[in-house]
Amino acid sequence: MNCATSVAVDWGTSSFRLWAMDRAGCVLGERRSDQGMMTAGKTGFAAVLQSHLDALEVGPDVPVVICGMAGARQGWVEAGYIDTPARLSDILDRAAVVPGQGRDVRILPGIAQRDAGTPDVMRGEETQLLGALGLEASGEADVCMPGTHSKWARVRGGTVERFATFMTGELFSAAARQTILSHAVSGADDAVDSHAFTSAVAEAFAAPALAANLLFRVRSRQLLFGGSAAAARETISGTLIGLELAAGLAERAPGAVVTLIASGRLKRLYQLAFAALSVPQSSVDADEAVRNGLARAAAAIWTN
Numbered sequence: 001m002n003c004a005t006s007v008a009v010d011w012g013t014s015s016f017r018l019w020a021m022d023r024a025g026c027v028l029g030e031r032r033s034d035q036g037m038m039t040a041g042k043t044g045f046a047a048v049l050q051s052h053l054d055a056l057e058v059g060p061d062v063p064v065v066i067c068g069m070a071g072a073r074q075g076w077v078e079a080g081y082i083d084t085p086a087r088l089s090d091i092l093d094r095a096a097v098v099p100g101q102g103r104d105v106r107i108l109p110g111i112a113q114r115d116a117g118t119p120d121v122m123r124g125e126e127t128q129l130l131g132a133l134g135l136e137a138s139g140e141a142d143v144c145m146p147g148t149h150s151k152w153a154r155v156r157g158g159t160v161e162r163f164a165t166f167m168t169g170e171l172f173s174a175a176a177r178q179t180i181l182s183h184a185v186s187g188a189d190d191a192v193d194s195h196a197f198t199s200a201v202a203e204a205f206a207a208p209a210l211a212a213n214l215l216f217r218v219r220s221r222q223l224l225f226g227g228s229a230a231a232a233r234e235t236i237s238g239t240l241i242g243l244e245l246a247a248g249l250a251e252r253a254p255g256a257v258v259t260l261i262a263s264g265r266l267k268r269l270y271q272l273a274f275a276a277l278s279v280p281q282s283s284v285d286a287d288e289a290v291r292n293g294l295a296r297a298a299a300a301i302w303t304n
Helices: 037-043 045-055 088-093 125-133 168-178 194-206 208-225 229-248 264-276 286-303
Strands: 006-011 016-021 027-033 064-068 081-083 105-107 110-113 120-122 140-145 150-156 159-166 258-262 281-285
Touching (some): 027 045, 125 140, 125 286, 168 229, 258 286
């Protein structure tokens, strides 16, 4: 891997993704594993990183830039936060140096919203914003980044003005596995029941105050009228995503296009949800966004 000029790492709570890149930001090699912060905290962050660098034969002088939970208080080195309103360019200036390493390793900071009424934090998503929008993005963007903890951000002129986190993915997991609704979704296959999903999105979006009742209807509808486990699962998912969109879209200007940063199944579900509500959206692949953000960070840190 003699052509690599930098290594980009997205280090989450439960996942690890690494890309060896050349000066133009092109990917020369890739590694993925489940060695996220929870695992690396026990086995050692440096050891995990080195094992993947060795697998790609990355030279000892190639620098590494990291985003995500490796920079959390419980991570490798705490990278801190930039307070809103936060310029995306400030992320690059505040990268934390990991001490005691044979190579230059930097961890990007997250963003904090230090508002007593709406306190919030993000770590990793700021790099997706950097990769999707660029450093000096003009105009205003409403950005939706689905996940275990979905993020909605308002970005104006390259500055994150405010954002909000929704525990949509975590609530779905809890509802589908640890409540009475687990009986309704048992045995569900991977097929997406689009009708069940979009109907649930529209219903929850129109009446978010009925959220708890809408979720219980998943069980009662199946008991009284039948229906597949897949339909039940998509109804739970659609209900929770509809609730998220009711809040996330509340301050959107009429007709404004939402930038969706997502991939895989989540990308398809959120595209269906936006279409059901007649909300225009443009999509950016989440992997591509974080990789581009890390590449921009590497270029700014080591070529300036």
